[in-house]
Amino acid sequence: MPHSNPYTDPVAERGPKRERRKESRPGELLVAALDLFVEKGFAATRMEEVATRAGVSKGTVFLYFSSKEELFKAVVRENISGRFEEWNAEFLNYEGSSADMLHHCMTTWWHRIGSTQASGISKLMISEGGHFPDIVEFYQNEVVQPGHALIRKVLQRGIDRGEFRNLDLDFAVYGVVAAMMFLILSKHSAACLQSNMSLDPDAYIANQVAVMLHGLSTREPLTAMVLPR
Amino acid sequence: MPHSNPYTDPVAERGPKRERRKESRPGELLVAALDLFVEKGFAATRMEEVATRAGVSKGTVFLYFSSKEELFKAVVRENISGRFEEWNAEFLNYEGSSADMLHHCMTTWWHRIGSTQASGISKLMISEGGHFPDIVEFYQNEVVQPGHALIRKVLQRGIDRGEFRNLDLDFAVYGVVAAMMFLILSKHSAACLQSNMSLDPDAYIANQVAVMLHGLSTREPLTAMVLPR
Amino acid sequence: MPHSNPYTDPVAERGPKRERRKESRPGELLVAALDLFVEKGFAATRMEEVATRAGVSKGTVFLYFSSKEELFKAVVRENISGRFEEWNAEFLNYEGSSADMLHHCMTTWWHRIGSTQASGISKLMISEGGHFPDIVEFYQNEVVQPGHALIRKVLQRGIDRGEFRNLDLDFAVYGVVAAMMFLILSKHSAACLQSNMSLDPDAYIANQVAVMLHGLSTREPLTAMVLPR
Amino acid sequence: MPHSNPYTDPVAERGPKRERRKESRPGELLVAALDLFVEKGFAATRMEEVATRAGVSKGTVFLYFSSKEELFKAVVRENISGRFEEWNAEFLNYEGSSADMLHHCMTTWWHRIGSTQASGISKLMISEGGHFPDIVEFYQNEVVQPGHALIRKVLQRGIDRGEFRNLDLDFAVYGVVAAMMFLILSKHSAACLQSNMSLDPDAYIANQVAVMLHGLSTREPLTAMVLPR
DNA sequence: GATGAATGAGGATTCATTCAT
DNA sequence: CATGAATGAATCCTCATTCAT
Secondary structure, eight states: OTTOOTTTOHHHHTSSOOOOOTTTHHHHHHHHHHHHHHHHOTTTOOHHHHHHHHTSOHHHHHHHOSSHHHHHHHHHHHTTTTSHHHHHHHHHTOOSOHHHHHHHHHHHHIIIIITSTHHHHHHHHHHHGGGOHHHHHHHIIIIIHHHHHHHHHHHHHHHHTTSBOOOOHHHHHHHHHHHHHHHHHHHHOTTSSOTTOOOOHHHHHHHHHHHHHHOSBSSOOOOGGGSOO | OTTOOTTTOHHHHHOTTOSSOGGGHHHHHHHHHHHHHHHHOTTTOOHHHHHHHHTSOHHHHHHHOSSHHHHHHHHHHHTOOOOHHHHHHHHHTOOSOHHHHHHHHHHHHIIIIITSTTHHHHHHHHHHGGGOHHHHHHHIIIIIHHHHHHHHHHHHHHHHTTSBOOOOHHHHHHHHHHHHHHHHHHHHOTTSSOTTOOOOHHHHHHHHHHHHHHOSBSSOOOOGGGSOO | OTTOOTTTOHHHHTSSOOOOOTTTHHHHHHHHHHHHHHHHOTTTOOHHHHHHHHTSOHHHHHHHOSSHHHHHHHHHHHTTTTSHHHHHHHHHTOOSOHHHHHHHHHHHHIIIIITSTHHHHHHHHHHHGGGOHHHHHHHIIIIIHHHHHHHHHHHHHHHHTTSBOOOOHHHHHHHHHHHHHHHHHHHHOTTSSOTTOOOOHHHHHHHHHHHHHHOSBSSOOOOGGGSOO | OTTOOTTTOHHHHHOTTOSSOGGGHHHHHHHHHHHHHHHHOTTTOOHHHHHHHHTSOHHHHHHHOSSHHHHHHHHHHHTOOOOHHHHHHHHHTOOSOHHHHHHHHHHHHIIIIITSTTHHHHHHHHHHGGGOHHHHHHHIIIIIHHHHHHHHHHHHHHHHTTSBOOOOHHHHHHHHHHHHHHHHHHHHOTTSSOTTOOOOHHHHHHHHHHHHHHOSBSSOOOOGGGSOO
16 A cells, blocks of 8 residues: 555554464463463463453453463463473583583573573462462473483482482482572562572572582581481 | 459350350461462462351451451461571570581471471462562561571581581571472472472481581582682 | 431442342342343343342342353242142042133143243243253253143043043143143244234133134044044 | 356356355355254354354355344345245145145145254244344244235135134134144254153144044034134 | 341453454 | 454453441
8 A cells, every 4th residue: 555644544543453463472472471470470360461461452362272271371381391302412411520510400490491481480380380280280290300300310420420429319309409499489489588688590509509519517528328318 | 264354254254155266266267368378379269268267257257357468468477476586595505516406407497387387378478479568578577587597597606616618608598498498389389399209308308408518529528718609 | 326317327328228138039039030031031131130120239149049050040940840739739629521621721821820921931941942951851850741741631531531532642732732832932922923913812722622622624523543643 | 047147147157166156155154054043042153153164264254244133134034935925826726625735734834844944944033033023023924924824725715615614713723823833843942842752743733633623522513603702 | 246148340251243464 | 255363342250348237
């Protein structure tokens, strides 16, 4: 319409234009929904707000996601799939010390996941997982299990190479996981830290790794046998 | 209650027949509400359910708490009665090693708080704190700050007595706190552990303390100076 | 407030008063709902309209009926239960001729059911039964089956007493039922009669009974054997 | 249409390759809509379902029918093509007895209309006519009035030829119509018959005609004068 | 104080209808 | 013409809150 006058263009007058963007809509909605779910929780997030933030109308959300719950599930799925394969491959050929590897592993996680909105998913699972048992199961299978497995592999490598003591792997994994969860919660919840304090995640990770490896004690490291089973 | 004054004791006035003592109502409501808020979250908890669980009618809840938010705040406040003075005193005269003290400290916490409904408050603050900034501040002042201070004191004692290295206290405190939060979340949320696994808290604490003290590494412990700051 | 002035009474100013009428509410709602369902059909009846017509607010309807469908079911139940026992008893001892009995039976039905709003239920079952298979089954068991049984008993009596020919009872029952349904539909649907015509139900019944008994033909009545079936 | 002009015939213009002939769209839509309106009623029928069943997209329905109501009206109109002229001619020269003629008339109706989807229109008018007064009027003029007139003619013929008593024609017509409506409703609604029973329409018609002619009574046929007026 | 009937704002969901492509 | 993505009014239903008893 080369000569159309924007000031009298009847289409322009007709209010907000309808853009046809079938391809990109779901993604835009998922981004908006992730933000809102993380910010306000599942129950307090209104579908219309998701729509507005994605720049569409209420009904459009239901065009792509049949219900609020399905939207939530889609948000969870969207933000957790298949990074573990990539990481598994990445760590398969790691050449440095296992201590470095553990440190690298946690730092990488922080910069790729923990510090992003994606970590809000974990916060969500903790906060509202109770209402979505199937989603929790999915999360356990797709996130928790592979994540723990990856950490376990790193630790096992340390043991195999004589770098780490022969420790209880389950507990050691939990130790690493606890640190990561602490970082997530520090980011998403004010209730973890003192009000006037902030946390430098990279420094925390570095410190945590160091402590985990070498301990607080000034004494000799314990031999494996005295470590509690 | 041999000397109770029958004229002012509302229980005595009504005789033994009244099943529910009026003055215990708020407490019963708070107990019921704590359970439900922890179990289902703020939004998903219905006032009527709180009332029913407390054995009163819907309207009665509003007699004692002017709104759902007030009920929530009261629940949190009620359960944040600082036991820290008691504990401060208790630990003031601790005579064992600082390692034992740390272990004792965490174990005591678990059995007196972490394993009880009281830990639900922490879960609540994490899950729903976002909607209640003033309550979070209250929680930070009443729980987080004294709690961290207590842990810090234990660690400082270890340093002062030459048992612990001269470590970064903030990070060390976070390390302890992370372990406690991990325990809480394991208890209140299915999203932390793999589905088929369970966690023995006492063993976890023991292991965690051991690792924290002595590290995973088979090498010599690091000297304080090389620990990241 | 002994001297309260009705013109400034803050309570009175507070809008429509809340009447507590637990006992009578369900009945009032069922009456309103029956009227509206009959008038507009199930889908076109809005819950709020039912509420308004019953003089209550939207939410009150859901206080007594958990959903629109439950309200509908209640309306159906309310308007059809247990008249058949009464009628069965009434007709058990009928002493007149079976022809009179049949006529009496239909006339009674018309005046107690057919001419009232209750017959709207039958119209509803025909119009919207498709969405409520369980209600239809209920209706069949509670209305159709006993109704047909009662008619059959009357006809059987006529045969037993030698007043009626030995006819096919199923078809004969249908003949009676068809007449009743025609009356119902004439009342509730404009699509059965010509626009400028009206139908006198009592006359129709009388005529129908007469025709059913004696036929249109000027010839001799058929003997049983030549009647089809 | 022997002289159809190929240049204006849209079918001929496009050749045989087009799978869906454009000009048949409205017809396909009307067929799909008839089925759905009869099956589910007006409100429960979704435009998209009509479109899907007709093999087109949602928007296309609105290309041919400006609204759901218009579609409904078109469905009804489309299916009320008076076949009465044809039938009037057919019956004009009927040579058998009037009893046979009545039987033939009803049987013909059943096989040409009652047993086909066309009877769905009558069901529709009964069920949803209330919302479409103008359509009902149309139906009355095009269907009810001519239909009743035809039946009346048959009955009048019987009277004129001395085969039938001098009965009240209006009521007699209603008697015939009631039987036909009963058949329609038995076909389209589960709410008319007992759940475990089925109805053989031809047998029902035969029986109904026999009863109408000769009555149930074993006594002499009534003379015209004692039949209620 | 206690009750629970009544209220009504709020939010999820549906679907007829529109319109850019 | 046909499509189907987008819209938003309409409606069911929930539940915190009120208040007459």
